[in-house]
Amino acid sequence: MIKIEINGQVVEAHEGDMLIDVADSADIPIPRFCYHKKLSIAANCRMCLVEVEGAPKALPACATPVTDGMKVFTRSPKARAAQKAVMEFLLINHPLDCPICDQGGECELQDVAFEYGDDVGKYSEAKRVVPDHDVGPLIATDMTRCIHCTRCVRFGQEISGLMELGAVGRSEWMEITTFVGKSITSEISGNIIDLCPVGALTSKPFRYKARAWELKAAPAIAAHDSLGSNIEVHTYHGKVMRVVPRENEAINEVWLSDRDRFAYTGLYAEDRLTVPMVKRNGRWEEVEWEEALEAVVERLKPFLNSPQDIAVLASPNATVEELYLLRKLTDALGVRRREWRLRQQDFRVEVPLGLKLGLDEVEQLNHVLVVGSHLRHELPLLNLRVRKAQLAGASVHMLNPMDYASTFDIADRLIVKPSEMVRQLAAVAKAAGAELPAGLSDVPVTDQHHAWAEALKQDKSAIFVGGVARMSRHYAELAALAAVLGEKTGASVNILPLAANEMGAQALDFAGESFNDMLEKGAKAVITLGVEPEYDTLWGERAVQMLEQAELVINLTPFANARAREYSDILLPVATAYETAGTLVSATGTWQSFKQVTDAPGDAKPAWKVLRVLGNVLDVDGFDYIHADQVLEEARQAVTEVGAEIAMPDTFVAGGELEVVPSLALYSTDMVVRRAEPLQQAAGAAVAETVSRLETEKVVLCCGETCVELPNRQDEAVAEGAVFEPVAIDETLTVPAVCAEVRA
């Protein structure tokens, strides 16, 4: 440690630390624009100029390393003169259109100008005007306001790995823009809104909706993937207006995925359910809650004598409290047929989910093997951590049915159809010394497999099994082989949780029957919580049919689409994660509780409260909670230990010549996201087309006699023999990927 003096105050620092960081840690304010702690140093805005004793010129604090005994003055006449000069220059071409600028009130330029700017400008010439380009549905640009700090450019180069923005032209004509005619497509693009110190890059969905000072901010947890990003939800008159990241180094750092940032735009979709409804004689009637709950009791009663006729479907995004109460309630009624593992078709063996490494440990990895995962789409911020590891020297191997566009370098890849993925992974396991069961023991092992096995034997190696594997009919083999491989090589095995609370559902042992069995047996009465079976399962129309065939469907849901209004008998409007108190368990197993940010629209209520009252009206004991915390406390007691073993399945699923691979789009994951219009216009929205190597313009997919013709996009990135079928879209519901075959 060394000592330096800032404005006469002695501050301890490490030799070589940048002055601005040292000053920040001592709470000594230095104005800045281009500096950002997560980005490289550009030293281009010159706002942080300070006086350093012995230096003839004022020096930029962001790029000046400290040395022992250094004397710094941040408010001396020399420092002030430099700072005020830079401020003056920054403002001459800035439009000063704060009254109509969305950044107004939370603008770094405005804040700094308040202290360092003059109240009257001397500049009386024409100001620079920069034409705007449409860069997509998420980010609004007003490039005339740009101060050229290049934070957004550096974010693309250094953090997201997609260089979508650059500075073209020089001098006053320098402009931050995309490549000619391109829009911004990164799955984490919204972060440049936060990074932009002025109103040049703002949120398009939030545009002109409210002023920053009118908003109420509340902390929350993002509920659209399993990472558990910390967020702040901003409301205006009780309506969610926007979502921004809340810093948490251990989880999302300062970033947020676009899915978590913009999903809120789906909250007030037209089919938002705001009143309890009961279907009587085939007609919907809006009723009071009391009446609705009485109807539940009345209509459910006939089935309670045979609880095996009742099935329960819950969203893996539901909170711990909701899942716990639903389990407790149905347990009390003797109902065991519960399921949350909706986007899974292979239940042959139990597969414990979990990211066993901390996200900081992921960054430190030396080697990563990704098995069946479109990491960028499944967990965008985990992808960032893997990217950091790769940039720091880690090697990454990919075993996938498609060579997904990556934001970092892949050392080696095996791009094969799903059945072949099993054989390739088996070969790596065999190379690592595993004894494989008959049916797999004969796989040929090449130098490549040996190299992959060796790579996993390094210290700090990990295997990630992702959503592409999970949705496949070979999930059991892939997970089991990953486990064997981990055992043989010492690599940590991580079956990635995807939805927001899969870890919670798993810890609560919510599932009692696989969805496959449920479909096969059918049910006379079904209770659903936040599920749209046609989109949230891999079974499409067949899942809906199960509900249509049931005599009673009680649907607790924030939204009710036309299908839900057909198959449901009672619709109970519940809150989304933004409108309830609750707890979500992140991929790494962190329990994160949050308070209710705002009220759900209309009469919609937090689902835990609805379930609590249902417990009362159904005369079940122990449903007298006053506060969500009490539910959580009890839920914690109910947690069951999850085993680590993954058994090898007895049989192996054969492959075919052409294998249909279910493909879930970035913005098809849950019912809120699917209703978020801006996301549905963005690059990650589902497209009704197959993707394959097939040299054909159309592909016909059939389940039995039912066929659908889809346009085919030919893409060499897809493995030979694999045909990607989009799931969770209307066009493919009748030919769900679980049974679809390509018809010649």
Add this chain to the structure above:
Amino acid sequence: MAEIPLNECCYRLNHLDRSWDIDVYMANGGYEVWKKVLAGELTPQEIIDEVKTSNIRGRGGAGFPTGLKWSFMNRHAPGPKYILCNSDEGEPGTFKDRDILRYNPHQLIEGMMIAGYVIGANAGYNYIRGEFWEPYKRFDNAVKQAYEAGLLGKNILGSGWDFDLYTHLGAGAYICGEETALIESIEGKKGQPRFKPPFPASYGLYGRPTTINNTETLASIPMILAKGGKWFADLGVPGAGGTKIYAVSGHVEKPGNYEVRMGTPFKDLLSLAGGVWKGRKLKAVIPGGSSTAVLPAEKAMKMNMDYDSIAKAGSFLGAGSVIIMDETTDMVKALERLTWFYYEESCGQCTPCREGTGWMYRVVHRIRTGKGRPEDIEMLKDVSGKIMGRVICGLGDAASIPVASFLEHFEHEFRHYIEHGCSIYDRA
């Protein structure tokens, strides 16, 4: 006036037919030093000592002692190192390096080879400004000849030493003459200066230790080593050895390049260039290129063409680009053109230069078009002062110096424009 010795170093062959051919160069002692170096007869340390003795200072404009610059490099540091030649010559008034590239390219090549050897670089790049198509072809052809003669490439003349030389054509940005912007440009990036430190000696091209010298500097090296550092030092003045090429332009009878000894009186240089155009009187001189301060005639006529004397007169030797202005010159118009140049060429990276150069141009332009305001003069002084010393590279300062110096010496012309809406030379 005594006979002034001309063309003793970089231009020594310029009078010969096809002086750019390797045969002509070798017939005149060319590549002899390089062969001695390869034979081990001259060690890197001896070369550095000789260059230090020669008192040569960087000819690109900053005047940093070359021997000292070379001594910063650790020849034995592992990994690649680079020698770069800055032939971007973009400063208004400067055209001296062009004639080295055209008429004596091999002497530059030999200088780069030797410099590369001294600093332990096995590769060099000559960055030539984009507009220099003919010099570029000339130089590139000379490089080919040197390869064919076995003087470049792998295991040169059996010495075990490798050296590859690449010719890189710029794309027309003044800023790429700034050494770190030049590096960025070679790397294929937008030409923008890097923040320093780290300096190129530790983090240069592709992040490797790199030395950058001006064309004239490197082309002088073979002569310094052939004739001795003392010979070179004695040509010049104490503190700055050798000859210097002055690119004389503007209102003179014979504009052109004059390689004379350092310390030659300005008035002699002016005579060499045939004196002021049409027998007119001298009004002002920009002695070192557009970014050095303008001097009124009386000061210029008393100075000698070396660093100290010009500094005493209130300006800088710079790259030796002498712009002569006669008694009819409208200084407001002249400054308008200069401010436009810096406005146009600012890279746009850092705030004071990006915003300030345009501001200065607009105000000078307004004055020149008769719309000036009394407060404009103070404003120009204020703005130029606010840019200076607050930017990443020298361009901001280079843009401010003309404004400050024109106002220092010729403020009355600006006032006349403001008060009367026209030049002092216009009839009201």
